[in-house]
Amino acid sequence: MSLFHERAMGRRGYTRRAFLGSAVTGAVFALLRPSRFDRHRAALWGAPSAVDSRIEVLLNEPIARIAPEIYGHFIEHLGGVIYDGVWVGEDSRIPNIGGIRKALVEAMREIKPGVVRWPGGCFADAYDWRDGIGPREKRPRRTNFWVDNREWRDVGIVPQRYEPNHFGTHEFIRFCRLIGAQPYIAANVRTLPASVFHQWIEYCNSPAGSTTWADVRAAHGDREPFNVRYWGVGNESWGCGGNFTPEEYAAEFRRFTTWAVPDYGVGLRFIAAGPSGRDLEWTRRFFAKIAERRAFDRLWGWALHHYSSFSGGEAINYDATGWYELLQSADRMESLITAHWQVMGEMDRERRVRLVVDEWGAWYRMTTNIHPTHLFGQQSTIRDAVVAGLTLDTFNRHADKVGMANIAQLINCLHSLFLAHEEKFVRTPTYYVFAMYADHQEGQAVRAIFSAPRVSWTDRANRPQFFWGLNGSASVKGNIVTLTVTNPHLSEARETEILVRGATIASARATILTARSMHECNTFEQPQLVVPREEEITVRTPVMVYAFPPASVVKLRLVLS
CATH class of the missing domain: 2.60.40.1180 (Golgi alpha-mannosidase II)
Known part of the structure; x- marks a missing residue:
């Protein structure tokens, strides 16, 4: 999730950096x-x-082959995504499986999700994974990255603004296993050193009984390793993820991934924070530095973000022009894929790196929150379903380039598959598009x-x-x-x-x-x-x-x- 995008919308509509x-x-x-x-x-x-x-x-x-990971999802500690969305708590009157909303688990199993990205988004580069392990009642409470958003200033002290850390690494892995998805973890590059990233990988993947972190994992309820393959090295590093230049971020990426990270037999796949929209210079300059140091062996994916918009900016109240404007904006995905792929190939001639569109979907300036704590919550109409369909079709047509994609976000935020509040729960039209398209997974x-x-x-x-x-x-x-x-x-x-x-x-x-x-x-x-x-x-x-x-x-x- 991009703080830059959220601020830019307030100034001049739906403009991302070189939006697209x-x-x-x-x-x-x-x-x-x-x-x-x-x-x-x-x-x-x-x-x-x-x-x-x-x-x-x-x-x-x-x-x-169409990778199942193209049919991926994204959950961030933002608004009602985690709290009131995924996580309801073990003592909740809402039906749950170990604290995870049962209706969500059952619905997700039906659509065969390929992968889920967590914990952000901009939240990831303010998150210390060590806060989210151990007994929940002893986990520290932290101020959420999004606390100062202007839409939230009157909602008080709530879990969405002041993070209780009840949903951490173990809960996320359990959620992925319940729904049959691969975990994709985004690491903190902006505020934590590389050693903490390496320890997180060790905590997740080291064999039972092999290291102190493996013993800590076992003490917290999971003796066997999680075998997390996908790791994002930061998020939107041109903005909320550190405000780096491409050259600075390339140095950070190498520092976080080169030599020091054991594979643990998992086949680790590191994903670098790519551009916003059509910022081809970010891609060109980053890849030039990676090629200069011959560091492609640790770079599996290049993350691209693209949000669709239209001048009216509303989720429900739009006219025919607003309908077509949004579809036209979403359709830019195809040119973004081909343009960045061409630039990547200038330096990655062996085509070792895949495109990862790990944030995509419709983002409206005027939100339709189900509840005041659901920051960036918006209703999903048949228009959003058509956007989802044309976008997934684009990924399928470029299955030779796109290795993963993650719609933003799964529940209660932006282009959601679900809306929920307390006991209430509903599947949006976009959910049914994912259900229909599931047959493409693993197909030629x-x-x-x-x-x-x-x-x-x-x-x-x-x-x-x-x-x-x-x-x-x-x-x-x-x-x-x-x-x-x-x-x-x-x-x-x-x-x-x-x-x-x-x-x-x-x-x-x-x-x-x-x-x-x-x-x-x-x-x-x-x-x-x-x-x-x-x-x-x-x-x-x-x-x-x-x-x-x-x-x-x-x-x-x-x-x-």
Whole structure:
């Protein structure tokens, strides 16, 4: 999480620093019969009278395996994320598993989370991990990094402002194990020495009985090592993580990672704090220093942050221009990936370093907090679901470049999958996108060609703007193709021919996420307003046609004969 970003929004809107496989044997088409639901949508929105779009899935053009870590998450000690979100306490009346919210655990298991990043964010570079171990009643209380935020000044002495350290390393590892995710820990580079970082790795990974830190870990309830592979060396080191220059941070990264850190048989993967948005100079200058000292052997990932925004800045109250502005901002992710990847390759010619987009999502200036302590809390509508879909599709299309991604944040903050307060708990539309896209994990991404009429709209300066009409991604596991597609148009369905080159489709099934209006969202009172529906598709030859509803995210599961 970026303090720079939060401050910049107050000055001039959403500005961050420089913000931003076989030969073809034939093609078989099938006719997808519109359901009653789609006919109802057509009555509401209108639909084209004939085929106007086309998707070709190219089985003989593989990209790369889609890493499960691309479907990652992020929890920071910020607002209601940890306290009132993940952690409710062992003595809480809220159903919990060792203090962790049970409903959250159950929902996360369903979407197969690849990895979870913790404890920050800007909080990470003010955090001493030693405060979060041992008996909870004896852990020190500390002032939270975010305590002075202007939105919080009247909420009093609460855990969100004055950190009780009840959720520390053991609790985080337990949460990851409960939901089946890899842990990704962000270390403090700004205020702690490298030796404390090395001790944290030793505490987590040294074999039982091998060192004093291993004995301390056992005394605190976990004899066996945690085997944490992913370690972030600082966070946003150009800003809240130390205000370094790229050259200064490169020296810090080498000091924290070179020679002194045993691997413990885990296969450690260190992730460096990369740029905000399109700051290509940060990437170029850091990589130049790493190349100069031949230090690529310890650098696995390069962290990129990109938040989507629009001029209106509100989560719920927006017009059509606000809809398209946000999607356009989110779509910049593709150019950011390709631009930074090109710069990285100038010095990393062997392509040893992966891109890690460990903060992404929509960030609105006007928040819609569920509770005053939920700093940066915002509601999530069908618009946010479309942003999530188009972003995950972007990562899939660049599976050869992106090794991990983490939406910000999991619960009660920014682009959340869940909202919670005390006993209340709801899944947002974005959650259902992750559920739909889970089938991509471990699949072989293949190239797909999308052709559709462009969306035209007018921005607030009365200038014409254009946006693609359909986009998505495809992956293959065995004889199953998972094809995910977003239709950004607010009022037009896209009647689309779908071809799978090199195979015949034996059967198909659709999962559809859309809404009755562009503002629709799930609330505690109405938790299922925006949920996906499924339908079997009758496959007919020789032409396969499917009508993608307006403002929708759709998954097609195609079984090949």
